Amino acid sequence: MLDYDFMRTAFAAAGVVAVVSGAVGYFLVLRGQTFAGHALAHVGFTGATGAFLVGVAPLWGLVLTTVAAGVGMGLMGERLAQRDVAIGLVLSLALGFGLLFLHFYTAFATQATALLFGNVLAVETGTVWTLAALGAVSLAALAAISRPLLFASVQPELAEAKGVSLRLYSVLFLAIVALATAECAQIVGVLLVFSLMVGPAATAQRVTSGVGTGILLSVALALAEAWIGIALAFFTDWPSSFWITALSAGAYLLAALPRPAWPRQASLLSHQALDQPAPSLTPRKR
Amino acid sequence: MSVIEFRDVHLALGGRPVLSGVDLNVGAREFVGVLGPNGAGKTTLMRAVLGLVPPSRGAIRVLGRPAARGNPAVGYMPQLRGAIASMRLSGWDFVAGVVDGHRLGLPFLGKAARAEVDRALDLVGARDLARRPLTETSGGERQRLLLAQALIGHPRLLLLDEPLISLDPHHQRAVVELARSLQGELGITVLFSAHELNPLLGALDRVLYLGRSQAALGTVDEVITGPVLSRLYGSAIDVVRVNGRIFVMSGHHDAERDDHRHDAPDGRCGSSGAHAHHA
Ligand SMILES: Nc1ncnc2c1ncn2[C@@H]1O[C@H](COP(=O)(O)OP(=O)(O)OP(=O)(O)O)[C@@H](O)[C@H]1O
Ligand SMILES: [Mg+2]
Numbered sequence: 001m002l003d004y005d006f007m008r009t010a011f012a013a014a015g016v017v018a019v020v021s022g023a024v025g026y027f028l029v030l031r032g033q034t035f036a037g038h039a040l041a042h043v044g045f046t047g048a049t050g051a052f053l054v055g056v057a058p059l060w061g062l063v064l065t066t067v068a069a070g071v072g073m074g075l076m077g078e079r080l081a082q083r084d085v086a087i088g089l090v091l092s093l094a095l096g097f098g099l100l101f102l103h104f105y106t107a108f109a110t111q112a113t114a115l116l117f118g119n120v121l122a123v124e125t126g127t128v129w130t131l132a133a134l135g136a137v138s139l140a141a142l143a144a145i146s147r148p149l150l151f152a153s154v155q156p157e158l159a160e161a162k163g164v165s166l167r168l169y170s171v172l173f174l175a176i177v178a179l180a181t182a183e184c185a186q187i188v189g190v191l192l193v194f195s196l197m198v199g200p201a202a203t204a205q206r207v208t209s210g211v212g213t214g215i216l217l218s219v220a221l222a223l224a225e226a227w228i229g230i231a232l233a234f235f236t237d238w239p240s241s242f243w244i245t246a247l248s249a250g251a252y253l254l255a256a257l258p259r260p261a262w263p264r265q266a267s268l269l270s271h272q273a274l275d276q277p278a279p280s281l282t283p284r285k286r
Numbered sequence: 287m288s289v290i291e292f293r294d295v296h297l298a299l300g301g302r303p304v305l306s307g308v309d310l311n312v313g314a315r316e317f318v319g320v321l322g323p324n325g326a327g328k329t330t331l332m333r334a335v336l337g338l339v340p341p342s343r344g345a346i347r348v349l350g351r352p353a354a355r356g357n358p359a360v361g362y363m364p365q366l367r368g369a370i371a372s373m374r375l376s377g378w379d380f381v382a383g384v385v386d387g388h389r390l391g392l393p394f395l396g397k398a399a400r401a402e403v404d405r406a407l408d409l410v411g412a413r414d415l416a417r418r419p420l421t422e423t424s425g426g427e428r429q430r431l432l433l434a435q436a437l438i439g440h441p442r443l444l445l446l447d448e449p450l451i452s453l454d455p456h457h458q459r460a461v462v463e464l465a466r467s468l469q470g471e472l473g474i475t476v477l478f479s480a481h482e483l484n485p486l487l488g489a490l491d492r493v494l495y496l497g498r499s500q501a502a503l504g505t506v507d508e509v510i511t512g513p514v515l516s517r518l519y520g521s522a523i524d525v526v527r528v529n530g531r532i533f534v535m536s537g538h539h540d541a542e543r544d545d546h547r548h549d550a551p552d553g554r555c556g557s558s559g560a561h562a563h564h565a
Binding site for chain 1: 333336355363364369370372373374379380382384386387388391394418
């Protein structure tokens with residue numbers, strides 16, 4: 001399977017994108033902004049189809065419009081970024097415009113399908129480098145702001161009081177989400193961005209409640225789902241996006257199933273801890 | 287030196303006055319209960335002390351300096367929000383997110399920072415419950431985690447906004463006692479806002495009562511009187527004392543309770559004071 005150039009390219013592209021989506025998605029889910037991420041992808045569709053019209057590579061159309069929309073959403077603040085109706089309207093309007101652009105440029109019907117549902121097996125070698133560069137930018141930016149972003153996400157009022165600008169981090173984060181979304185759309189298409197951005201992160205947060213472990217697990221899941229999905233697509237000849245969405249949903253369902261045995265053990269352990277002599281002020285090994 | 291100093295402070299939100307011309311001084315190691323009907327400005331007053339609501343007139347000084355955002359010596363527990371209950375994050379990480387949270391970089395903590403988180407959790411007795419995700423904690427347990435967050439950074443002034451909301455009388459007492467003992471143990475100043483005076487009676491040094499853009503600060507005997515409260519409520523108020531409890535009555539109604547009835551979750555708050563209406 002790895003003898004084929006296009007397969008190697010596909011694995012590389014999906015690998016880059018999965019790492020970025022897994023990490024960015026963790027914060028997206030924690031902040032309860034998944035719908036905003038979904039909407040950004042749709043806005044990107046307009047950008048990509050618009051790019052066809054003017055003869056630019058669709059990836060740049062995607063990047064430009066998603067980042068612009070992300071910054072705009074962030075500037076409008078929490079009030080809008082979390083309002084479902086407004087986001088839903090923007091989302092459908094964006095898809096409508098995308099459709100209009102396609103109408104003017106009918107030759108690209110197959111391109112439209114690839115944009116909407118993704119086609120990782122058709123990614124060109126040069127694109128991988130672009131994806132890697134964009135991915136490095138988003139990951140570096142996320143790493144730089146992750147501490148105040150976490151603070152602003154879990155306890156906004158206190159963060160504000162401690163001098164963290166909620167709006168600044170909201171804007172920066174949504175710009176990072178926008179970049180990640182544009183990347184993600186290359187692999188699974190604008191309609192299925194949820195499967196790589198939200199699925200693995202939500203699954204990870206169901207399984208673990210630590211921040212570090214959660215991010216690592218989210219990245220690992222995204223990577224596994226993307227790669228296994230591509231391999232399955234190779235062997236079955238079904239679309240890779242189908243497999244990735246199926247794996248993403250399957251993993252979440254597995255994690256969400258009730259597990260009666262686990263919590264009981266955990267509470268037994270904590271009772272034992274309670275029986276021990278008075279707590280000391282020394283740090284606990286985590 | 288006073289810890290909080292208001293000089294002719296006017297606060298307004300969205301053009302509407304919340305406080306008009308308030309002067310007050312809160313000293314070191316004081317436990318002050320902040321009371322007043324819904325919308326009286328308890329939250330706004332705390333946010334002004336934090337530097338989040340700049341006064342439209344007058345000056346606020348905190349620990350000897352003008353009130354400004356980012357003062358590490360001020361701890362704050364915001365009025366509880368629902369969003370926390372749905373976060374899939376352990377209590378430990380919830381508290382840890384506050385340590386040096388304003389600094390850029392990765393959210394990984396060094397040894398000293400981890401020790402600080404554990405210390406704050408120990409102070410509120412939440413070390414064990416901090417292992418659980420927030421989704422699996424009760425309202426009272428989340429209050430304790432919020433209190434631990436407020437204690438991060440060794441504050442000298444603690445602003446606690448409605449820590450008793452949605453707690454039953456037993457847990458209310460536990461939280462008040464915890465806040466009072468922390469105040470004594472750490473030698474800090476505490477502002478504790480609440481819907482009702484009675485749960486705070488044993489712990490209070492002074493009361494700050496807000497109403498109709500005015501404020502009255504003093505001991506319970508100085509502030510909780512008919513004339514002072516009548517001025518703050520803008521209507522005739524009687525103060526009735528029964529078995530060491532104090533009821534603020536407007537005509538035949540308990541004014542404190544009536545004002546707050548609508549935001550008492552599932553009616554829990556209403557039961558214990560029902561007799562007051564027939565007093
Ligand atoms: N963002 C805002 N814009 C305009 N007015 C506001 C805003 N937030 C609050 N207010 C008003 O300011 C006043 C003070 O509100 P505040 O939240 O400080 O009251 P509170 O005493 O904390 O009330 P509660 O007991 O309900 O918590 C209220 O009349 C409220 O309607
Ligand atoms: Mg309030």
